[in-house]
Amino acid sequence: MKQLLVFILFAAMFCWLMFSPVYKHVLVIRQALLQQEVDYLLEVGASGRYGYIGEAMVAESRERLSGYGFQPGKLEYDISSTEGTGGTDASMPLPRGVGLKLTIRYPYEQLLNIDRLIGVEPPDAHSRMAASGMKMSEYVP
Amino acid sequence: MHKLVFGVLMIVIWWMLHAMQIDEEIAIGTLYEGKRAINRAAHAAAQQLDRNKLEQGIVSIDEAKASAAALSYLQANLRLQEDLAPQPGSLLRDPVEIRVFRIINEDVQFPYTYINTEYDFQVTLDRPGVVLIAHMAYPRLFRALPPIEWELKGAAELVF
Numbered sequence: 611m612k613q614l615l616v617f618i619l620f621a622a623m624f625c626w627l628m629f630s631p632v633y634k635h636v637l638v639i640r641q642a643l644l645q646q647e648v649d650y651l652l653e654v655g656a657s658g659r660y661g662y663i664g665e666a667m668v669a670e671s672r673e674r675l676s677g678y679g680f681q682p683g684k685l686e687y688d689i690s691s692t693e694g695t696g697g698t699d700a701s702m703p704l705p706r707g708v709g710l711k712l713t714i715r716y717p718y719e720q721l722l723n724i725d726r727l728i729g730v731e732p733p734d735a736h737s738r739m740a741a742s743g744m745k746m747s748e749y750v751p
Numbered sequence: 752m753h754k755l756v757f758g759v760l761m762i763v764i765w766w767m768l769h770a771m772q773i774d775e776e777i778a779i780g781t782l783y784e785g786k787r788a789i790n791r792a793a794h795a796a797a798q799q800l801d802r803n804k805l806e807q808g809i810v811s812i813d814e815a816k817a818s819a820a821a822l823s824y825l826q827a828n829l830r831l832q833e834d835l836a837p838q839p840g841s842l843l844r845d846p847v848e849i850r851v852f853r854i855i856n857e858d859v860q861f862p863y864t865y866i867n868t869e870y871d872f873q874v875t876l877d878r879p880g881v882v883l884i885a886h887m888a889y890p891r892l893f894r895a896l897p898p899i900e901w902e903l904k905g906a907a908e909l910v911f
Binding site: 620624627628631634635638641642645649658706707709711743744745746748750 | 758761762765766769770773776777780783784787791794795798799820824827828910911
């Protein structure tokens with residue numbers, strides 16, 4: 611009886627030890643997906659055809675990311691330019707030479723809560739994972 | 752007793768494998784981030800038209816403005832300081848070194864094939880452009896393993 615108990619205890623412990631760090635990969639992949647989305651939006655937005663990242667593009671991007679399991683409402687888009695303002699208005703695209711900046715943020719949610727079991731505190735509810743980039747606009751009026 | 756020691760050893764080895772795996776995943780992410788930063792810096796540098804020469808009908812890149820643009824885009828995209836050392840709190844530890852920054856202007860015949868045998872890089876440009884090669888080192892977790900570092904290469908040409 612005692613041996614059985616020890617076996618179950620050890621088996622459970624090993625299972626947990628082996629699989630608990632796998633959740634970290636979700637974090638790495640989410641970060642990579644955010645970065646990929648930033649690159650795509652910058653590539654399109656800074657091209658000679660647009661020169662901005664508009665509301666419609668952001669809405670489409672939310673939809674794309676929700677396909678990967680992100681909650682669209684929690685995604686935060688921060689668009690600016692090297693001149694401080696603009697970058698979102700389709701009627702005032704950024705001319706060539708001005709940089710378009712984009713940051714997408716997303717909360718960690720409950721992803722790292724399992725780390726509490728080994729005494730590592732997860733990031734607090736206000737911190738966000740983020741991906742960002744800056745590309746020069748090619749738009750020529 | 753020996754079973755307990757074995758157990759502890761297994762835990763340590765298993766978690767080290769996990770740490771190595773995650774470290775390599777992050778390294779690949781960093782490689783892509785660096786490559787994109789190089790591409791954007793080269794792209795920004797290649798957009799710096801020389802206005803004075805354009806008046807004479809010559810399409811050319813302003814060298815001073817181009818190198819300033821490349822530096823500022825590299826700094827913004829990789830979160831570097833003025834001297835290309837990483838900002839405090841960012842992932843990188845060693846400064847990024849620019850190995851080659853070559854502006855190909857109107858003094859050559861287009862299409863022009865740029866060949867750099869030292870870094871094994873070749874690109875054909877149809878217009879004036881910029882070639883940028885930089886060295887970046889990833890702060891790896893395990894010092895016992897060989898260093899993870901890259902020569903990142905990028906080229907861009909003037910868009911109009």
